[in-house]
Amino acid sequence: xxVTAAKGFTAAGIAAGIKENGTPDLALVxxxxxxxxxxxxxxxxxxxxxxxxxxxxxxxxxxxxAVVLNSGxxxxxxxxxxxxxxxxxxxxxxxxxxxxxxxxxxxxxxxIGVLLPMDRLLPGIDKAAADLSEHGGExxxxxxxxxxTVHKTxxxxxxxxxxxxxxxxxxxxxxxxxxxxxxxTTDADVAAPDLDKAxxxxxxxxxxxVDSDGCMSTNDTVLLLASGATGLTPAHxxxxxxxxxxxxxxxxxxxxxxxxxxxxxxxxxxNAATEADAVEVGRSIARNNLLKxxxxxxxxxxxxVLSAIGTTAAAFEPDRLNVAINGVWVCRNGSVGEDxxxxxxxxxxxxxxxxxxxxxxxxxxxxxxxxxDYVHENSAYSS
Amino acid sequence: xxVTAAKGFTAAGIAAGIKENGTPDLALVxxxxxxxxxxxxxxxxxxxxxxxxxxxxxxxxxxxxAVVLNSGxxxxxxxxxxxxxxxxxxxxxxxxxxxxxxxxxxxxxxxIGVLLPMDRLLPGIDKAAADLSEHGGExxxxxxxxxxTVHKTxxxxxxxxxxxxxxxxxxxxxxxxxxxxxxxTTDADVAAPDLDKAxxxxxxxxxxxVDSDGCMSTNDTVLLLASGATGLTPAHxxxxxxxxxxxxxxxxxxxxxxxxxxxxxxxxxxNAATEADAVEVGRSIARNNLLKxxxxxxxxxxxxVLSAIGTTAAAFEPDRLNVAINGVWVCRNGSVGEDxxxxxxxxxxxxxxxxxxxxxxxxxxxxxxxxxDYVHENSAYSS
Numbered sequence: 001x002x003v004t005a006a007k008g009f010t011a012a013g014i015a016a017g018i019k020e021n022g023t024p025d026l027a028l029v030x031x032x033x034x035x036x037x038x039x040x041x042x043x044x045x046x047x048x049x050x051x052x053x054x055x056x057x058x059x060x061x062x063x064x065x066a067v068v069l070n071s072g073x074x075x076x077x078x079x080x081x082x083x084x085x086x087x088x089x090x091x092x093x094x095x096x097x098x099x100x101x102x103x104x105x106x107x108x109x110x111x112i113g114v115l116l117p118m119d120r121l122l123p124g125i126d127k128a129a130a131d132l133s134e135h136g137g138e139x140x141x142x143x144x145x146x147x148x149t150v151h152k153t154x155x156x157x158x159x160x161x162x163x164x165x166x167x168x169x170x171x172x173x174x175x176x177x178x179x180x181x182x183x184x185t186t187d188a189d190v191a192a193p194d195l196d197k198a199x200x201x202x203x204x205x206x207x208x209x210v211d212s213d214g215c216m217s218t219n220d221t222v223l224l225l226a227s228g229a230t231g232l233t234p235a236h237x238x239x240x241x242x243x244x245x246x247x248x249x250x251x252x253x254x255x256x257x258x259x260x261x262x263x264x265x266x267x268x269x270x271n272a273a274t275e276a277d278a279v280e281v282g283r284s285i286a287r288n289n290l291l292k293x294x295x296x297x298x299x300x301x302x303x304x305v306l307s308a309i310g311t312t313a314a315a316f317e318p319d320r321l322n323v324a325i326n327g328v329w330v331c332r333n334g335s336v337g338e339d340x341x342x343x344x345x346x347x348x349x350x351x352x353x354x355x356x357x358x359x360x361x362x363x364x365x366x367x368x369x370x371x372x373d374y375v376h377e378n379s380a381y382s383s
Numbered sequence: 384x385x386v387t388a389a390k391g392f393t394a395a396g397i398a399a400g401i402k403e404n405g406t407p408d409l410a411l412v413x414x415x416x417x418x419x420x421x422x423x424x425x426x427x428x429x430x431x432x433x434x435x436x437x438x439x440x441x442x443x444x445x446x447x448x449a450v451v452l453n454s455g456x457x458x459x460x461x462x463x464x465x466x467x468x469x470x471x472x473x474x475x476x477x478x479x480x481x482x483x484x485x486x487x488x489x490x491x492x493x494x495i496g497v498l499l500p501m502d503r504l505l506p507g508i509d510k511a512a513a514d515l516s517e518h519g520g521e522x523x524x525x526x527x528x529x530x531x532t533v534h535k536t537x538x539x540x541x542x543x544x545x546x547x548x549x550x551x552x553x554x555x556x557x558x559x560x561x562x563x564x565x566x567x568t569t570d571a572d573v574a575a576p577d578l579d580k581a582x583x584x585x586x587x588x589x590x591x592x593v594d595s596d597g598c599m600s601t602n603d604t605v606l607l608l609a610s611g612a613t614g615l616t617p618a619h620x621x622x623x624x625x626x627x628x629x630x631x632x633x634x635x636x637x638x639x640x641x642x643x644x645x646x647x648x649x650x651x652x653x654n655a656a657t658e659a660d661a662v663e664v665g666r667s668i669a670r671n672n673l674l675k676x677x678x679x680x681x682x683x684x685x686x687x688v689l690s691a692i693g694t695t696a697a698a699f700e701p702d703r704l705n706v707a708i709n710g711v712w713v714c715r716n717g718s719v720g721e722d723x724x725x726x727x728x729x730x731x732x733x734x735x736x737x738x739x740x741x742x743x744x745x746x747x748x749x750x751x752x753x754x755x756d757y758v759h760e761n762s763a764y765s766s
Contacts, residue, residue, distance in 0.1 A: 047693030047701045047717070077689050079702070079718030112686025113719055213672045215687075216694045289596045289672070289753075290761050297762030303495025304598075306460050310430030311599045318430045319462070334430070335462030336496055370672075371762075372755035378673050379680030379754075 002137025002153035003029050005164030006187040008227025011136035013143030016124025018072035018110075018117055024143035026121065027069040028128040029183050030097065035228030038064035039196035040105070041203045043220035049076030050086040051106040052219060058090070058102050062192030064225055065103035067183055068093050068128075069144050070121060071168070073110040074179070076218040085116050092122050096129040107181045107221040109146050109168060141166035144181050147377065149257055154249035156242045161188040161232045163242045167250040179217035180207060180254065184246060189228035190239060198240040199224045206247035209279070209365045212258040213374070214287040222247075255366045260373030263295050266351045266366060273359035277314035281354060282365035284308045292370035298345035300325040305352060306334065315358045322355035385520025385536035386412050388547030389570040391610025394519035396526030399507025401455035401493075401500055407526035409504065410452040411511040412566050413480065418611030421447035422579035423488070424586045426603035432459030433469040434489040435602060441473070441485050445575030447608055448486035450566055451476050451511075452527050453504060454551070456493040457562070459601040468499050475505050479512040490564045490604040492529055492551060524549035527564050530760065532640055537632035539625045544571040544615045546625045550633040562600035563590060563637065567629060572611035573622060581623040582607045589630035592662070592748045595641040596757070597670040605630075638749045643756030646678050649734045649749060656742035660697035664737060665748035667691045675753035681728035683708040688735060689717065698741045705738035 004011050009031055016026040031038075040059045042052050058064065068089055075082045090104040097104075108116070131139075141151040148168050155164040169180035190198070203222055224243065234242075255264050267285045272278035285291065288308040294301035302323045309321060323331035328343045330336075350369075387394050392414055399409040414421075423442045425435050441447065451472055458465045473487040480487075491499070514522075524534040531551050538547040552563035573581070586605055607626065617625075638647050650668045655661035668674065671691040677684035685706045692704060706714035711726045713719075733752075 045690060045693040046695075046699075047689045047704075074686070077686055077714065077718055079716065082718070112684075112690065113714065115719075215671055215673045215690065218686075218690050218693060288598055289757075290598045293758050293761035296758065299762065301495075303457075303460055303601075306430045307428060307495065307598065307601050310428040310601060312429075316429075321430075331460065331496065333462065335460055335465070336498075370758055372758045374672075375676050375679065375753055375755045375758060378676035379682065 001155055002141045002164055002166045003183050003185045004134050004137035005155040006162040006185045006227065008032050008187050008229030009185045010132040010134055011140040012128040012131035012133065013136065013139030014124060014128045014131055016127065017120035018070055025070055025072040026124040026128055027140035027143040028132060029067045029140055030132055031065050031225045031227050033227055035189055035226055036063040036065050037190060037192040037195055037226040038062065039192060039199045039224045041199055041222045043217055045216045045218050047077065047218050049074050049108060049219040050078060050082040051075055051108045052221060053083065054086045054090065055105040055107065055221060058105055061102065063103065064105050065099045066093055066097055067105045067107065067223055068125065069107040069181055071109050071144050071146050073108060073114055073116045074112045074219050075108040075116050076112040078115050081115060085118055088118060089121060092125045096125055105223055109144065109179055109181050109219055112218060137166065144168040147259055152250055152253040154246045156245045158238060158242055161230045161234060162186060163246050165246050165250060167254060169254045180220050182222040182250060184224040184243065186226045187229040188226060188239060189231055189233045190226045194236060195224050195226055198243045201240050202244040202247040206244060206251045209363065210251045210255055211283055211286045211365055211367050212255060255368055258368040259377045260371045261368035262371055263369040264349050265295055265368060266349065266364060268351065268362065268364045269354045269356065270362045271359060272356045272361040273315035275361045275363055278361050278363035280312050281309055281314050281356065282363050284312050285352060285354060286365045286367035289370055295350055296369035296371050300330055300340045300343040300345060302331040305354060306331065309354060314356065316356040320357035322357065324353040326351055384538050385524045385547055385549045386566050386568045387517050387520035388538040389545040389568045389610065391415050391570050391612030392568045393515040393517055394523040395511040395514040395516065396519065396522030397507060397511045397514055399510065400503035401453055408453055408455040409507040409511055410523035410526040411515060412450045412523055413515055414448050414608050414610050416610055418572055418609055419446040419448050420573060420575040420578055420609040421445065422575060422582045422607045424582055424605045426600055428599045428601050430601050432457050432491060432602040433461060433465040434458055434491045435604060436466065437469045437473065438488040438490065438604060441488055444485065446486065447488050448482050449476055449480055450488045450490065450606055451508065452490040452564055454492050454527050454529050456491060456497055456499045457495045457602050458491040458499050459495040461498050464498060468501055471501060472504060475508045479508055488606055492527065492562055492564050492602055495601060520549065527551040530642055535633055535636040537629045539628045541621060541625055544613045544617060545569060546629050548629050548633060550637060552637045563603050565605040565633060567607040567626065569609045570612040571609060571622060572614055572616045573609045577619060578607050578609055581626045584623050585627040585630040589627060589634045592746065593634045593638055594666055594669045594748055594750050595638060635749065638751055641751040642760045643754045644751035645754055646752040647732050648678055648751060649732065649747060651734065651745065651747045652737045652739065653745045654742060655739045655744045656698035658744045658746055661744050661746035663695050664692055664697050664739065665746050667695045668735060668737060669748045669750035672753055678733055679752035679754050683713055683723045683726040683728060685714040688737060689714060692737060697739065699739040703740040707736040709734055
């Protein structure tokens, strides 16, 4: 499963001692070929971690052979030394694997503003390389966890080829991605420009529409590596759809494991004038702290939904807005609708439908509730 | 004090039975003249409560004689019936005071999407009118409280004239104002256009820069009434500065009483290319849930400050950003600065300074931390 579900990949996950508690913290993913095509999508935060700057650079060739990922430190806001450390990480992996440093992407996650313990990280790469296996995908997925309570993997197989992947992320999920590290692999034979196209199409409607707490990370990285090991080249749409399905699956797992969450909230905006309007309204609803608290309290407080819609620039008339919570239209024409006591909010998944009555476009944003556990998890220690 | 500190005003605050717990919920403020000049600033939320729509309309004349304010219900998202109820409220006050309904502003605060109990509100206006007094300002300030733990008033006196006021608000504080009801009064003789100018100048740098939880209300209303009772017309700058001081004082009280807050956070952005950049960066920092949790935990997590700055479009270079927390420059040139253990965060007030190294402009945004108490207060019952 995970990154080794597709043929032509090996992976490992080990404890290098970057995390003080001794749990796994270093993952290595290697494309054994015959192809090395790759694509990546990175955070849109203008403050980018050293590994993001490095990986964006090496991906310009459209090829990657290996990815080193570490938890236990983001290597963000660490200045020139931080960039040198990322470079040294790639050099070390290249040396061990007998390839060039320009074929190695690096991804890091953890606390911002702290240098990585290179005296432990570099020997860890030797250890990981020695442990590389065609069955190492799960171990790799485990090694990239931070506050994640479970590791996340997904696989879609079609007509002889496979797309699989792993993800980590639980806190900073937001548009423009999140402290989300994702590595996807495929054994289809797809050229780099087509990988890039499929990946951008997929992230635009999946990871980019997952918004846990409105906070955007410095480290978001989503990589897609193709080994071509099956020799099969699927039609673009089939391939893109498989990538989208894996991203969607992983994105849902991220929201399902969001810090302190007790509810997963599907915000669907319908009858918008444009898709951009639908996304803007969906994000505004998904980021409204008062609403997220109300959902936590199982309170179908539609007034907070309208209040959030009202802050956007989307096309709508206030007296034509309709809102349903779990299918009950509690707000009709901008005013009181069906009895809010009819709304059943006992279950973990909650659906908020906002009907803008302004067109035919729609979008879905996934978020979660705001809980005292979230506050505790993000105030009790640095992360 | 409060709205009756200035000469030429009477006020009252009584329990009309709008709130089920029997506490005061209806306030009346009357300008006894000789002048009736007035100005107002309202929420920029496109979903506006009925009283906001009404008050914006009556203020077009530049004159007001009375303001009716109620807590216990926002009368927002209540459709045509809600607007009729606001109209009936103004008509009732006009009848009791012997004036026209077009001279009466209405402001409401409380739960969205619920019609007001007019059978209790209208008799409450008789009761309030009978209780009007030159000493009624405190009672009026008490009657507009919702989740406020204390009532808020402020007064500035200069050279024989006075500006005073009252405010309520604790939850929805955000740019474009907040569920903030504010009535300011003055006994200076100032014409409506000058009142309007002074009020807009004042709110732009005070209430508009108070951001408790990023949520913008449907009901924000700030009114300024001038009686001209002293016969004095101060220089515009002197008057505007007095209005700004009262607004600043009330704004600080709002943040000080924000729901569940344990810290008041002064976000100062310096050396920005433009004031707009400084405000955008300040708001982004003030709205970052992860940072607000960290401050609650007394953790000087400057990485979350940089991460928030990085989401803006302001002019800056990541490697020239500096951040101080309570005066300790924990981040220099986008990387690790002074020892974070030097930061003393034991006190209620916390100052975050973000130096963009991009110009000479600056701005201050006030916010508060995110706490489990905030979650509890906004999830345990509808508000």
